[in-house]
Amino acid sequence: MATPDVPSATAAGQVEIEIVAWITKFVGGDGSTRKVYHEPLKDGDTVRKVLRRLSGRFPQLHKALWAPDTGDLAEHIEVLVNDAVLDLTHTLESPLQTGDRLALIGQYLGG
Amino acid sequence: MSTTIPGCYAGKILRVDLTNNHIWTQPWTPEMCRTLLGGVGLGAKILWEEVPPEVHWDDPENRLVMATGPLAGLPAWGTGGLTVVTRGALTNGATNTQANGFFGANLKYSGYDAIVLQGRAPNWVYLYIRDDTVELRDASALLGKDTWETQQALEQMLNLTGHQLSVYTSGIAGENQVRFAAIHGDYGHVASKNGCGAVMGNKRLKAVAIVRGSKSLQVTDPRGLWLAAEEIAHDLRFDPSTQSLYEYGTLPGVVGLSRLGALPIKNYTTNVVPEGVDMDTWTASSLRNGFDHRGHQCNACGMHHCHTQVLSSGPHKGEIVDEPEYEGWSGAGWATGCTNPVDVSWLNTQIDRACVDVNEFGWLIGWVMECQEKGYITKEQLGGLEVKWGDAEAANTLLQMIIRREGFGNILAEGVKRASEIVGGPAAECAIYTMKGDTPRGHDHRARWEEMLDTCTGSGGTIDSGPPVQQTELGQPPRINPFDPEAVAKMVGGTRGRRHFEDSLGTCIFTTRTTLAMLCRVLSAATGWEFTKDDAVTFGRRTAALMRAFNVRCGITPALERPSKRYGSVPVDGPARGQDVGRNWEHMVRVWYDTVGYDPETGKPFPATLEELGLAELVPALWG
Numbered sequence: 001m002a003t004p005d006v007p008s009a010t011a012a013g014q015v016e017i018e019i020v021a022w023i024t025k026f027v028g029g030d031g032s033t034r035k036v037y038h039e040p041l042k043d044g045d046t047v048r049k050v051l052r053r054l055s056g057r058f059p060q061l062h063k064a065l066w067a068p069d070t071g072d073l074a075e076h077i078e079v080l081v082n083d084a085v086l087d088l089t090h091t092l093e094s095p096l097q098t099g100d101r102l103a104l105i106g107q108y109l110g111g
Numbered sequence: 112m113s114t115t116i117p118g119c120y121a122g123k124i125l126r127v128d129l130t131n132n133h134i135w136t137q138p139w140t141p142e143m144c145r146t147l148l149g150g151v152g153l154g155a156k157i158l159w160e161e162v163p164p165e166v167h168w169d170d171p172e173n174r175l176v177m178a179t180g181p182l183a184g185l186p187a188w189g190t191g192g193l194t195v196v197t198r199g200a201l202t203n204g205a206t207n208t209q210a211n212g213f214f215g216a217n218l219k220y221s222g223y224d225a226i227v228l229q230g231r232a233p234n235w236v237y238l239y240i241r242d243d244t245v246e247l248r249d250a251s252a253l254l255g256k257d258t259w260e261t262q263q264a265l266e267q268m269l270n271l272t273g274h275q276l277s278v279y280t281s282g283i284a285g286e287n288q289v290r291f292a293a294i295h296g297d298y299g300h301v302a303s304k305n306g307c308g309a310v311m312g313n314k315r316l317k318a319v320a321i322v323r324g325s326k327s328l329q330v331t332d333p334r335g336l337w338l339a340a341e342e343i344a345h346d347l348r349f350d351p352s353t354q355s356l357y358e359y360g361t362l363p364g365v366v367g368l369s370r371l372g373a374l375p376i377k378n379y380t381t382n383v384v385p386e387g388v389d390m391d392t393w394t395a396s397s398l399r400n401g402f403d404h405r406g407h408q409c410n411a412c413g414m415h416h417c418h419t420q421v422l423s424s425g426p427h428k429g430e431i432v433d434e435p436e437y438e439g440w441s442g443a444g445w446a447t448g449c450t451n452p453v454d455v456s457w458l459n460t461q462i463d464r465a466c467v468d469v470n471e472f473g474w475l476i477g478w479v480m481e482c483q484e485k486g487y488i489t490k491e492q493l494g495g496l497e498v499k500w501g502d503a504e505a506a507n508t509l510l511q512m513i514i515r516r517e518g519f520g521n522i523l524a525e526g527v528k529r530a531s532e533i534v535g536g537p538a539a540e541c542a543i544y545t546m547k548g549d550t551p552r553g554h555d556h557r558a559r560w561e562e563m564l565d566t567c568t569g570s571g572g573t574i575d576s577g578p579p580v581q582q583t584e585l586g587q588p589p590r591i592n593p594f595d596p597e598a599v600a601k602m603v604g605g606t607r608g609r610r611h612f613e614d615s616l617g618t619c620i621f622t623t624r625t626t627l628a629m630l631c632r633v634l635s636a637a638t639g640w641e642f643t644k645d646d647a648v649t650f651g652r653r654t655a656a657l658m659r660a661f662n663v664r665c666g667i668t669p670a671l672e673r674p675s676k677r678y679g680s681v682p683v684d685g686p687a688r689g690q691d692v693g694r695n696w697e698h699m700v701r702v703w704y705d706t707v708g709y710d711p712e713t714g715k716p717f718p719a720t721l722e723e724l725g726l727a728e729l730v731p732a733l734w735g
Contacts, residue, residue: 002338005147020357020366020367020370021366021367021394021395022354022359022363022395024368025354025355028352028637030396030441031355031358031359031395031396032391032395032396032397033391033394035561060351063351064351067342073589073590074351074589074590075352075582075583075589075590076351076352077351077580078370078371080369080370080686081369083370083686084686085371085592085593085686086312086590086592087591087592087593087594087595088592088594103370105367105370105371106355106363106367107352107367108367108368108371108373108559108578109353109355109356109361109363109364109578109624110460111620
């Protein structure tokens with residue numbers, strides 16, 4: 001689970017999670033550029049489970065990512081899977097495969 | 112109902128008939144304050160009652176309403192708001208557009224909650240306001256001056272500096288009634304939509320100059336107001352949904368929207384960032400810290416949003432410019448293929464100084480660039496000018512032609528829709544606009560169906576509902592599939608009204624990113640009313656329905672609520688590749704109409720909807 005600031009090759013049995021720009025604030029970054037995590041895949045892993053595992057290590061990300069009352073995604077962060085917004089090719093319950101790429105980006109605020 | 116109006120209101124509407132140089136005040140009544148609030152709530156009522164269908168945007172009898180609201184001038188963040196309401200030049204229908212800065216505070220401290228302008232001056236004038244001294248003064252010395260020059264000239268003429276004087280002008284574009292001329296003030300704040308500046312120019316009103324007034328406002332519950340305002344400020348700083356806005360304003364939009372396929376690149380011809388462009392140089396931090404900069408906050412605002420910056424390189428190195436908003440980076444930049452932040456920042460300020468809407472300008476120049484590349488518009492048509500993707504200097508040359516209506520600029524000054532229809536042929540198919548005549552905000556809405564639907568069905572010359580804010584409070588889900596037409600329509604319809612409420616308060620929408628319940632707490636403390644979330648929703652939907660009724664009366668029908676061919680096309684690459692909004696359009700619009708309670712055949716709010724919103728008096732006028 002190395003945490004380089006730039007993407008690197010994803011090893012077998014891992015998925016890549018890219019934290020983009022402002023959202024890096026929630027994982028100890030400065031709110032600019034990116035942070036990339038390579039998360040080992042376990043049997044039965046879904047988008048939800050992998051994101052839960054990641055956010056479990058970062059309380060601020062956890063608070064921002066999940067709605068406290070429902071446990072589903074809150075409105076503050078957009079989730080992409082392989083460059084597509086959630087619900088296009090994957091839902092939270094979709095299984096992940098080696099090499100899949102998740103990205104977390106800030107909600108659009110207008111203006 | 113109380114017989115006195117709340118002390119947070121100045122208490123008077125300033126009326127100006129430019130034709131006859133007649134100036135008078137109209138007192139508010141407590142009932143008017145409670146039912147209209149201010150801003151677009153007041154403006155919609157004036158449009159409906161005073162601008163009949165035969166009075167088009169360029170008729171002297173058209174009204175130009177420049178309104179504040181009950182919270183303007185109070186000690187809460189972002190309370191300098193200006194809302195402009197008029198019959199606008201692009202759609203020839205209602206307009207609802209905002210600027211911030213200091214207008215709202217300075218006007219209310221002078222004793223007025225709004226200015227309502229009518230008529231046309233025989234010669235160019237500016238409106239001077241200093242407390243009870245209100246005069247139309249000769250503006251001949253201001254003609255030909257851009258927005259910044261106009262403010263500087265008036266500061267010198269009146270011997271005032273800084274925030275002692277608020278100047279709102281439509282610049283040279285307004286003088287020449289460019290159809291997408293804006294109203295600009297306080298160095299960088301722009302009410303830009305639907306050609307409101309063309310209306311100002313049509314009235315031969317060069318500027319409104321308001322000396323910071325000396326009158327006081329009184330709130331009913333100062334402690335309650337202070338506590339609520341502090342809570343909102345705290346949430347803006349620390350809530351995950353607003354922290355980035357607090358720190359960087361709208362700058363994070365560039366990188367975020369690029370990842371969603373919603374950053375408009377080269378007139379919607381691609382959604383892929385060009386090779387060689389490092390998006391790490393486009394993060395909010397890079398855009399701000401890549402320049403020497405300083406804060407340029409609006410009235411009573413603690414956000415780190417508005418800034419000025421110094422150009423760090425290039426032919427204009429050392430010039431002081433206004434830091435672009437996200438829509439400046441897109442309209443003056445990405446939409447025209449310009450990906451050099453210094454060039455974009457410079458061009459953005461030229462657009463503000465020229466006084467046109469940056470979104471419309473981006474779609475217009477991007478269209479010209481694409482058409483010239485494809486041979487649909489020739490170099491000869493442009494007077495020998497070559498306008499290639501990313502060429503900010505050439506774009507500025509066209510800008511100056513447009514605002515003076517010189518050569519081909521006279522055609523472009525009509526805005527994207529009309530210019531593309533005049534040129535015709537294959538060029539017309541490349542243009543981005545709505546069939547009503549206005550254009551989208553600065554995104555690629557083919558990846559943001561919510562905003563395309565909102566733009567096309569909106570009644571104010573732009574989006575009506577805007578991006579959802581605290582939508583769960585209105586019974587909406589926290590997120591939806593952005594390409595699910597039914598979910599999109601229900602979200603846009605279901606959040607309708609919130610923005611109209613905000614636009615009636617005299618505040619900035621970026622400092623009202625909190626719950627409606629919290630906004631009502633502030634409003635109640637200021638006025639002494641018990642104003643609830645349900646009151647706010649009803650008020651907002653009533654105002655939206657009134658604007659819609661005005662547009663129906665102006666002849667804007669559902670047939671016009673569609674995107675142009677390019678605007679509604681299918682992205683050929685990028686994250687939203689293949690998503691076909693056109694195939695889903697009819698269904699999406701039907702669901703939206705059902706959600707808001709309007710008739711999809713005529714566009715009219717149904718009688719039951721009008722009665723539910725307290726607009727029963729409109730039923731005979733709309734339905735016979």
